[in-house]
Amino acid sequence: MAEPLPICYLNGEFLPLEAAHISPFDRGFLFGDGAYEVMPVYRGRPFRAAAHCARLMRSLAAIRMEDPHTAAEWRALFAALIERNGGGDQSLYWQVTRGAERGRNHAPLPKLKRTVFLFSAPLVLPTAAVRERGVACISAEDTRWARCDIKSTALLANVLLRELSVEANAAETILLRNGHLTEGSSSAVHVVQAGQLRTPQHSPEILPGTTRSVVEELAARAGVVHCAGPVSEAELRGADEIWLSSAAREILPVTVLDGAPVGSGQPGPVWRRLYAELQLYKGELAGQPW
Ligand code: PLP
Numbered sequence: 001m002a003e004p005l006p007i008c009y010l011n012g013e014f015l016p017l018e019a020a021h022i023s024p025f026d027r028g029f030l031f032g033d034g035a036y037e038v039m040p041v042y043r044g045r046p047f048r049a050a051a052h053c054a055r056l057m058r059s060l061a062a063i064r065m066e067d068p069h070t071a072a073e074w075r076a077l078f079a080a081l082i083e084r085n086g087g088g089d090q091s092l093y094w095q096v097t098r099g100a101e102r103g104r105n106h107a108p109l110p111k112l113k114r115t116v117f118l119f120s121a122p123l124v125l126p127t128a129a130v131r132e133r134g135v136a137c138i139s140a141e142d143t144r145w146a147r148c149d150i151k152s153t154a155l156l157a158n159v160l161l162r163e164l165s166v167e168a169n170a171a172e173t174i175l176l177r178n179g180h181l182t183e184g185s186s187s188a189v190h191v192v193q194a195g196q197l198r199t200p201q202h203s204p205e206i207l208p209g210t211t212r213s214v215v216e217e218l219a220a221r222a223g224v225v226h227c228a229g230p231v232s233e234a235e236l237r238g239a240d241e242i243w244l245s246s247a248a249r250e251i252l253p254v255t256v257l258d259g260a261p262v263g264s265g266q267p268g269p270v271w272r273r274l275y276a277e278l279q280l281y282k283g284e285l286a287g288q289p290w
Contacts, residue, residue: 001093001121001248005085008119009077014084017119026115028097030104032154034115035059036095039078039210040123040247042282044087046078047247049290051210059151060096068096068114075290081118089123091248095153126252131275134255134267135171135244139236140164142175142182142205149204161185172244174236174257177205181231184244188212190251191231192241192270201228211245218277224270241268251275 010020027033039052046052053071060067069077074094082090099112126135142148144157162185165173172184181200183189188209190199197219202208219226236242240263242254251274253267 001091002124004119004121005090007081007084008117009081010117011113011115014080020117022115022117023100025102025104026097026100027110027112028095028115028153031106032152032156033063034095034097034153035063035065035151036093036153037151038247039092039094041078041082041088041090041092041120042123043089043286044082045286045288046075046082046092046290047282047285048210048214049075049078051213055151055208055210056094056096062147062150063152064109065096065098065114068116077118081120085120089125090120091123092118092120094118097153123248125248125250131252132267134253134262136169136256136259137172137174137184137242137244137254138165138168138170138258139174139176139233142177144175147204148182148206149202149208151207158185170256171252172254174242174254176233176236179233181233181236182206183209184246187244187246187249187252188215189231189236189254190215190243190245191236191239192243192268193235193239195225195240195270197224197226197270197274198231198235199226199228200231209245211247211250214278214281215243215245215251215274218274218281222273222277224273239263241271243271243274251278 008017008020037052037056040047057067095117097115099114101110161173175182183206242262244252253271255262
């Protein structure tokens with residue numbers, strides 16, 4: 001993510017980033033006790049806001065917190081922050097933590113005023129040169145917890161797994177659990193074999209990606225057969241195409257995995273088709289209510 005834009009929102013106020021402070025007893029700080037979202041904003045318009053709000057609500061319910069805002073309230077906050085930060089293309093981050101109590105107690109879960117924080121940064125998508133080359137990734141055993149379907153702020157395993165790819169000069173760490181693909185450290189992973197697109201089925205092992213659901217819709221529109229189902233390590237390594245998808249990367253072809261070329265070693269035709277569909281779809285949404 002690029003340098004944040006100057007204005008953020010914290011607990012009822014819009015203020016300069018430098019003026020935003022939270023208690024050291026915030027349970028987000030002490031326990032990673034919170035949930036978050038990252039949403040792309042194209043030309044001032046949030047992309048798939050309803051899906052992000054619904055996922056946040058699911059994450060919060062799974063960690064036994066009610067959503068502190070209605071969808072309409074969230075939307076008003078998004079609109080105000082986007083505007084205060086100058087509109088255009090932004091990446092909007094927002095998180096809710098269980099709040100700050102006096103002291104540190106694992107349980108019982110306290111009823112506190114939730115901490116709500118939003119900030120945004122310029123949306124910096126992979127450049128055309130990166131897309132045309134594709135990216136290199138490495139693989140690693142998925143060492144995360146058993147509820148990866150919750151978009152929790154407790155991301156230590158994701159952070160350490162991502163660091164492995166930084167050290168290997170790669171764009172992402174693709175995760176395997178007991179011999180099958182789960183996802184990336186901060187992205188969904190899709191494979192193409194014989195023209196058919198496959199993404200691991202939804203389960204507690206993976207985050208239900210908002211971009212992934214766009215990919216599924218656009219595949220249907222483009223007549224590309226898509227199925228959600230298990231992908232073995234052998235299928236991953238033998239795939240014609242591998243893609244990453246996320247709010248921050250859109251859809252990005254992986255052309256090298258663990259030093260070996262993926263398929264032809266070039267971005268594949270199915271990726272090209274779906275990437276073009278995504279750009280068309282974004283154009284269709286421009287200027288529409290959200
Ligand atoms: N999986 C993980 C672990 C992620 O962190 C992300 C995004 O950050 C995704 C998948 C993709 O989700 P989305 O498309 O909603 O960004």
